[in-house]
Amino acid sequence: MRPYTLTALTYDRKADDSMQTFSHISLDWVSAIKAGRFDIPFQSVETNCCNALADIAQALSDDAGVQVFSFEYIPGSVSDPYELFYRILNWYEQQYGEAVIDQLIEDCCYVYHQDLVKAWYLKDHLYRDEPLLFDQASYEEQEFLSGIERILDRLSQRRPFLVLISQIDLAPDIMQQAFIRWMQDKPQPRGWGIVGFIRQARRLRRLQGQPSWQECLRILERQELIFPFDVTPDQMNASYSWHRPAPIKGYRNLYRMLISAADTFAYSDVIRIVQLVQPRYAEQKAGQLLFLSAYSSLMMQDLDEAIQKFTRAQDMLQSTNNEGILTGSYYWLSVCFTLRAQEKWAREAQEQCEKLALEYEDPRWYALSQFAGYYIDSHLTQHRLTPSNLRSLRYLLSEQSFDNMLALTFTQIYSNQGFDAETSSRDYLRNCVSALRIFRQAGNHMGVSIALHAMGVVYMRLGNVRQTERLYELSLSIRDQYQSKADLVPMLNALGYFLIGKEDWQKAWTLFDRALGLLIENRNFNEASVTLYNFIWLYTQSGSINQALELMNDLLELMRIRDIESVPFRNLKDLCVLKGWLHILLRQPVQARYCLVRMQGYSHLHETSFTGVLRDVLEARLALSDGEQALALRETQKAQRRVSHAHDLDLYMETSLRLEIARLFVDLGHKEKALPIFTELRHKAHRHQLDTLAQRVSRASLGINYLAETTLPAMSQPYQVLLDIAQKETQLLSLQNELSQYHQINLLMEMSAESDSVDRFLQQVIDVLDRRIPANEFAVLLTGTSDYPVHSAYTNDVPANRIRQWQSRLPVTNRHQQSFTLNDEECLALPLKTEALEQGWLLLSGDAQQRQVWNVNFLGLFAQQLGLILDRRLREAYLEHRNKTDLLTGLLNRAGLFERLKKLFAQLRRDTEQPFALCFFDLDHFKYFNDHFGHDLGDGVLKALADQVNTQLRGTDELCRLGGDEFILLLPKTDRASAEALVERLRTTLAKPDWWLSLLIDSTSSDANPVPRNEWITASFGVVVLDRWPPDGVSRIDLLAQGDAAMYQAKKQGKNRVVVVDYDASGCSESD
Structure with missing residues (x-):
């Protein structure tokens, strides 16, 4: 069923034609619903006749077996945005019973929403008092609407229905979002539909400030359901300068001077003047001046500069009332991106231009926005414009003068x-x-x-x-x-391409070389691709096949780097076919076949007649090389039929293809089929007095290669620089895209900044996922490395045996996303790619219904960002650990000691009666070991010392290394007697050679010890004791200094001693 455009429809009870039209439309709607062929679930009709249409449809509904619901949106009268759905469900309940609705809710709604939907349907006051059941952007609302949609599908199977909604432009935003989604999805024809009515008299005023409904209208207009606005005769006859909106009052003279400069093509003067005077004006005027400068840059083919200026002008004009220039800037921005072969951004700019034209009710810019869309189609995607398209375009442009x-x-x-x-x-x-x-x-x-x-x-x-x-x-x-020089390029290419057909190789080469030099100077990748293609065709026709193939590879690489599939007049499908033909000319059928296989990946691209015929010729040549005569003959005849019906081939292109077909007939043994082709081409060449063409036909008819064998010079222009520039721009664009994606998940960054530990952060991540994603189980599984010893599983209370089952199904390396089924549950594991972990996974588990609504792209981005944050947090923790740790022994270093003392002092201030002792000790005779056995052995002694001392300590004690052979021992909750006993026991242990002798010899016997007894390693200990926390506090520096003095006192007493002193607070520096 085709939707109707009722823009001009009026209702007149006295006019039979109006009533017949309404009856026909209503009957068509009802019949389409009954037959289950309503092609989209939502239509909109702009008319003042909604009541008449609704009445007629209601009258026809009983006979047709279709239920018709009428609904009207009136501001303030509907508290629940889903009241429309409630009325439909209520009618079906009255007809088929309450059990039917209950069963549909259980079958069509997600498990966690069934109780909510039932409460809403039963008008539970806890839910009905809050009209918005969910946050507008949440997954829950989408699931709710999806469930309602499935329920409506099931109900329509019992009895088809049609919903007529009056004043649909006043629908709540939530319903508008639903309409947009249903239109974009475009489901299969179904047995229900919605027809919305917009009253013309109040439409434009009502749409102000409703971006959701404007978006909805734009989609309808693209489907040709409604025309955006009526064009008055005054507007149609108005004279309008399409590229320069009216100036702002106050600087008309300057504006007119710049326009005059632009009219005389003095674009560089315009740019210089704008650069000079722009700082004098406020944003509104400066934005208009920048628009003129951007337009001039575009005319000079400086696309990068033009894009930057148009974007800056838009930023300046957003908050002003300069509607025409703001709209026009998006039009020209679309042109810039089209010329750069960036289709996605071109369409975004074109759609914004169209949206602003509708918002500002400007039919002229609306017409130009439509032209921009046609221009993108013809210039990039190569969609052929039909006569209907051309007539529409002619109407739009001519009516706007x-x-x-x-x-x-x-x-x-x-x-x-x-x-x-x-x-x-x-x-x-x-x-x-x-x-x-x-x-x-x-x-x-x-x-x-x-x-x-x-x-x-x-x-x-x-x-x-x-x-x-x-x-x-x-x-x-x-x-x-x-x-300007840049404007010469299209004609240089066109004339050079024409001269190839005349076999004026040298002149064509000169024109292409000049064009390429201008393009490299302006970094114009789009036109450069066309010129490179022309060089390929020139080398091919002149017989330099190897040069053509080498250049073809460079062109394909340029398009790959820039991630584009189409350039003007050519796309990747065309290039693959032409490359395959080059391989055939070089007698390389394997490579040619690969080109055809590769071409199948571009089936979505437009195929020109030239490419289609050449593809058939290529298929025939490959079949002939394989000995398949019958297949080769069929493909050749197919190419002959295709070329005879082609209307977009010039004389030289058509001649080249017909000669290839004739040569195929000769090689297949069908000379009688080739002879008429040669004769026709020869007559055509003589008729147009084209001697070179006639000679080419003669060479081919005699079995000689019709391609010339002329040696042309290699390309003098350094076109490879375009590859380097494109690669750098692509890398920059990729980085910008990544940054924009990371910006979408700021929640993770905020959570990470607010969490003081990785454990707390990951548990918060699990909690957020549990609230926002429809799944039963979530987990973050981490396996660390030696530098990052993390081995944890963070879950929403998942049993340990379940975690082990998951881990057994996951690969050792987490490079790719994993999907598997475990105990009837669908599992999705996304890798957390971080160098700080050996393995990391974000894992979800749920039923089949939940799996269908998982946004895998969002989850992949979420996992990517989570991996980056974890990598940073673990690296920060590792660096912090290294900054406070002695790398040789693994003990706390000086920075770690001071931080540890700070925490201990805070505890002692809270419990002033708690004793504390600090032991400062230094090794005796350590220098002898370094001098006689080397520093490597000395390092081994220090490691062994750390291990030996740690075996003697209590759980609250801590050993630190200040540097060299100086160590600090922290003894919390230790009085004088306990400290003296512990340190004396430690001194006795270190005085024995057992702990370091194994580093020198295999035996632990003292008799085999190579070290003289008077040089055995011992330690001198100085202990400072605090029986209680002093009122004036304690200074870390003084505490260490007193421990150091006590240690030196032990040295003076003969070494291998323990000296214990009480902390002296008199004369100390300021406490910490």
Whole structure:
């Protein structure tokens, strides 16, 4: 069923035609619902006749076996946004019983929402008092609406129904979001539908400030359901300068001067003047000046600069009332991105231009926004514009007095794209001549050049080669005289491509080389791709196949780096076929077959007639090389039929393809099929007086290679620099995309900043996932390395045996996403890619219904960000640990000691009666070991010392290394007697050689000890004791100094001693 456009429909009870029209429309709607062929679940009709249509549909519903529901949105009358669904469910309950509705809720709604939906349906006051059941952006609301949608599908199987909604533009935002989603999904035809009515009289006023509904309307307009606004005769007849909106009052003279400069193509002067005067003006005027500067940069083919200026101008104009310039900036931004072959951004800018034109009720910019969409289609995606499209475009532009734009449109569309069977070349030639007159009257030299170029294309397809050459040369001379160097490139390419057909190889090479030099200078990747393709065709036709193939590989690499599939007039499918043909010419069938296989991955791309015929020729050549004569003959005949019906091939392209087909017939032994082709081509060449073409046909008919064998110089321009620049820009763009994705998950960063430990942070992550994602179990599984010893599982109370089952199913390396089923549960494991962990997984488990609504892209991004945060937190913890740890012994270093003392002092201040002791000790005779056995052995002694001392300590004691052979022992809750006994026991242990002798010899016998007894390692200990915390506090520096003095006192007494002193607070520095 086709939706209706009722913009101009009015209701008149006295007019039979109106009633018949309404009856026909209503009957069509009801019949479509009954037959289950309502093609989309939502339509909108802009009319004042909604009540009449609703009444007629209600009258027809009983006979048709269809239920019709009428509903009207009135501000303030509906507290529950889902009241519409409640009324539908209530009617079916009255007809089929309460049990049916209960069963549908259980079957169609998620488990965790069934009680909620039942409470809402039963009008439980706890839910009905809150009209918004969920947050607007949450998963829960989407699940609720999906469940309601499934319920409606099931109910329509019992009895089809149609919902007529009056004043649908007043629907709550939640319902508008649902309508948008249903339109975008475009489900299969079903037995229910919604028709919304918008009253014309109040529509535009009502839409102000409703972005959701504007988005909904834009989708409807793209589906051709409604026209966005009525165009008054005054607007249609108004004269409007399409590229320069009206200036702001207060600086008209400056504005007019800049416009005059632009009209005379003094774009560089405009840019310099704007740069000079822009700082003098406020944002509104500065934004308009920057718009003119951006337009001038675009005209000078400096696309990067133009894009930056248009974007900055938009930022300045967002908060102003400069509606025309703001809308126009998005139009020209779309043109910039189109010329750079960046389709996604071009369409975003075009859609924003269209949206603003609708918001500001500006039919002129709306027409241009539609032209921008057509321009993207013809320039990038190569969708052929049908006669209907062209008529619509002609209407839009001509009704808005865009004569220049209309002329430019038709000439560019023809020269870029060709024509289809329903339109003759003569008609297009008349369009071009008309455009030429318009451009001449306006003094638009660029337009004149474009029109001449388009006329040359027409004459070329008509076979008038001489006229084509004259028009091309005239167009090039006009651009050379009046335009910038960058504007020469299209004509240099066009004339060079034409000269290939005339076999004027050297002149064509010179033109292409000049074009490529200009493009490299301006970093124009889009046109550079076209020029590189022309070089490939030149080398191919001149017989330099190896040079052509090498250049083809570079062109494919350039397109891969820039991640584009199409450039003007060519896409990856075209290039793959042409590369395969080059391999055939080099007698490399294996590589040619690979090109055909690779081409299958681009089935979504447009295929030109030239590519289609060449693909058939390639298939035939491959079949012939495999000995499959019958298949080769079928493919050859298929190519012959295709080329005879092609309407977008010029004379030289058609000749090349027909010669290939004729050669195939000869190689297949069907010379009788080849002879008519040679004869026809020879007559055509003589008729147009094309000697070079006739010679090529003669060579092919005699079995000689019709491709020339001319040696052309290698390309002089360093085009490889384009590859380097594209690679750098791609890397920058990738980085920007990653940054924008990370910005979407700021919640993780905020949680990480607020959490003082990794454990608490990960548990918060699990809690957030448990609240927001429909799943039964969540887990973060971590396995650390030697540097990051983390071995943990953070879950929402998942049993340990379940975790072990998960771990047994996960691979050793977490490089890729994993999906598996375990105990009838769907499991999804996403890798946490971090170098700080040996293994890390974010794992979800749930039933099949829950698995269907998991947003895997969002979860993958969530896991990626979580991995980055974990990597940073673990590295920070590791660096903090290293900063406070002695790398040799693993003990606390000086920084770690001071931090530990700070925490101990805080405890002692809270419990002033608690004793504390600090032991400062130094090794005796350690220098002897370093001097006689080397520093490696000395390091081993220090490690062994740390191990030996730690075996003698209590759990609350802590050993630290200050540096060298000096150590500190912290003894909390230790009085004088206990400290003296512990340290004396430690001194006795260290005085024995057992703990270090094994480093020198295998035996532990003292008799075999190579070290003299008077040089055995011992230790001298100085102990400082605090019986209680002094009122004035304790200084860490003084405490260490007193311990150091006590240790030196033990040294003076003969070493291997213990000296214990009480802390002396008199004369100390300020306490910590």
